[in-house]
Amino acid sequence: MTILFLVYLLTILLAISEITPISVAALLGAFFTAWFGISNGLFTYEEALGFLDIKLIMLLVGIMIVVETAERSGLFRILGLYTLRVMGGDPAKLFFALGILSAATSLFLSDSAAMLVISAVGITIARILQYDPIPFVISASIMVNLGGTGTLIGSVSNMIIGLSAGFSFNEFAAYLLPCEIMLWFVTITFLYYYYRKKISGRRITAVE
DSSP states (O other), X not given: OHHHHHHHHHHHHHHHHTSSOHHHHHHHHHHHHHHHHHHTTSSOHHHHHHTOOXXXXXXXXXXXXXXXXXXXXXXXXXXXXXXXXXXXXXXXXXXXXXXXXXXXXXXXXXXXXXHHHHHHHHHHHHHHHTOOSHHHHHHHHHHXXXXXXXXXXXXXXXXXXXXXHTOOHHHHHHHHHHHHHHHHHHHHHHHHHHHHHHHOSOOOOOOO
């Protein structure tokens, strides 16, 4: 067990230090854990393969394909510009809209993918408004993490729990989504009052 703990600790240190990419550190940790476990009879080769959740892996691959396709098509940029236009350039409305959009997006994308998409939209909006982008990005990141717990595919942890428990997409959402939506509005309201001095000001009357 001491060796397994050292492998785990080394994996964490490699990821934190960024000596290697996080994915490489994780693969190295998995390899040495499997090698040590099999060679010392802690588990068999077949049991080690059983640790791989093929359903989860295929679900993640499918989500990544959808995200990449949507990004290359320009869908996310269109969403950002449409939000800016519909809100009429009002900073407060944009702040609320971006927060809700962040949470809603993370219902169907992983947290990291949703954050990449929404942060780009938030920075674009902040530049157009000539505001500090930090309130938009920080608020978006909080809302993404909050929204990601609402559906089965919102985060990797949800996928693991949902698939292990045998929940369908609708069953998982039925338990968590109602509470999630209430938390969205409470959280974004708090964030607005926290950042209101930084996002109040002139109104953009036209969006090119």
